[in-house]
Amino acid sequence: MINCYLFFNDSVLVEKVTPILDRLGDTISGHTILDVKQFNSIEDFRRDLIIADYGSFQLLETENVDIDSYKKIFLIGEVETEEDDNLVYINQKHLLTSITQYVSDFLENGLAKVEYIKFKLEKLLVDLPLPCNLLILKSRDKFSEFKLAGEKLSTETIKKLESKTINSVFIKNEDFPKMMEFLNKNREISDIFDEKILIDTVAALHEFVIEMGFDERIVKLIKNLHKNIENQYTDKDIRRLLARFKGTQGSFIYNHSFLTSMIALSVGENFSWMNYENREKIYLASILHDLGFRKKENAFKEYLGKEKIGQLPQEDQDDILAHPSRFSKILENSKNIHPDVIKMIELHHGLDGENSYPKMVNESEINPLILLFVISHEFSVGLYKQNFNAAKVPSLINGLKLRFKEGKYKTLLGNFETTINTIFLA
Numbered sequence: 001m002i003n004c005y006l007f008f009n010d011s012v013l014v015e016k017v018t019p020i021l022d023r024l025g026d027t028i029s030g031h032t033i034l035d036v037k038q039f040n041s042i043e044d045f046r047r048d049l050i051i052a053d054y055g056s057f058q059l060l061e062t063e064n065v066d067i068d069s070y071k072k073i074f075l076i077g078e079v080e081t082e083e084d085d086n087l088v089y090i091n092q093k094h095l096l097t098s099i100t101q102y103v104s105d106f107l108e109n110g111l112a113k114v115e116y117i118k119f120k121l122e123k124l125l126v127d128l129p130l131p132c133n134l135l136i137l138k139s140r141d142k143f144s145e146f147k148l149a150g151e152k153l154s155t156e157t158i159k160k161l162e163s164k165t166i167n168s169v170f171i172k173n174e175d176f177p178k179m180m181e182f183l184n185k186n187r188e189i190s191d192i193f194d195e196k197i198l199i200d201t202v203a204a205l206h207e208f209v210i211e212m213g214f215d216e217r218i219v220k221l222i223k224n225l226h227k228n229i230e231n232q233y234t235d236k237d238i239r240r241l242l243a244r245f246k247g248t249q250g251s252f253i254y255n256h257s258f259l260t261s262m263i264a265l266s267v268g269e270n271f272s273w274m275n276y277e278n279r280e281k282i283y284l285a286s287i288l289h290d291l292g293f294r295k296k297e298n299a300f301k302e303y304l305g306k307e308k309i310g311q312l313p314q315e316d317q318d319d320i321l322a323h324p325s326r327f328s329k330i331l332e333n334s335k336n337i338h339p340d341v342i343k344m345i346e347l348h349h350g351l352d353g354e355n356s357y358p359k360m361v362n363e364s365e366i367n368p369l370i371l372l373f374v375i376s377h378e379f380s381v382g383l384y385k386q387n388f389n390a391a392k393v394p395s396l397i398n399g400l401k402l403r404f405k406e407g408k409y410k411t412l413l414g415n416f417e418t419t420i421n422t423i424f425l426a
């Protein structure tokens, strides 16, 4: 178990940082410190991480807190993000991405020093043979085994523990990979996605992408495109579609669609052929592309890959596999929507090798604009999969490079990579 102490002057920062830590899992336990004197009463073996702002950090020094006894101190302020011994300076504009990245790195490297790892009871699976022994905490740092590998945990046992106010169990550090594999293999797909970042207001979403490194200009461009489209398309059908998109605000579909348009329009700035008309096509395709889902909760399952999709209830499988063509068919009747937009929607899952659906697309069917949309969509999906961890962006790009290495794909991907690197890694 890793202890992380939050010490901020500014309560807004506490509100921002706490959910970041929550998402990083049970291995890390966050404590809010209100009085600097509390630091000196923390036992040595619990001195892991501190996250503080500059003002609060000075208090630590004034109060002679032994800063070196903590493994890492994350300092948030208007600084360059950099590491210096156990001090990590974090630029507050990149708070979310940097903390996620540094703390997960710390967890991955630091886990080796932790003997036991905690799991909340509610996260465990019942009636399945356990991959490793489970332990409970008897008294301070004394553990005893209560279930052995191969045995099963029953709902009754869990209830019994809860009645004794035991809410978590522990496993040995070396069993951690086995346990994670077991949980990920057997958990309901929806549980896995519960841990993903969901931003519930449009304003927060705009802030979030700028924090990630996207140019504010592109956010403004999108706002303008949306306004122009609302003014320009007056026919009933399109108005209904725009209203339907608006109705998805706060959901995965909205955030994912917005992010796809941010990526495509940012990369699009590199091309001489990118004019107003093409920007509008990209934006329309982005906001409409996943409206073909009958059940909007199915939208975040679109990137599970065919094997996992095949394990879902038949009705959900049909909904996912048909959403691109179902919606492009509807749009074909609309005189106002450009055929490129319809193609982007129809083919947006068609360039994923064996995971393509409803069918794999031939290169000859694709023009650079459609390709830009499809690759941006893939990247947007990938960012979600890895919880927006900037450290994993290079491997995401490498994955795309392996898939899109043919002639005209390659040139576009080169530009794609350059833009993404300036956004995320600059």
Ligand SMILES: [Fe+2]
Pocket (backbone or CB within 6 Å): 289, 290, 302, 323, 348, 349
């Ligand atoms: Fe889709």
Ligand SMILES: [Fe+2]
Pocket (backbone or CB within 6 Å): 256, 289, 290, 302, 377
């Ligand atoms: Fe999508």
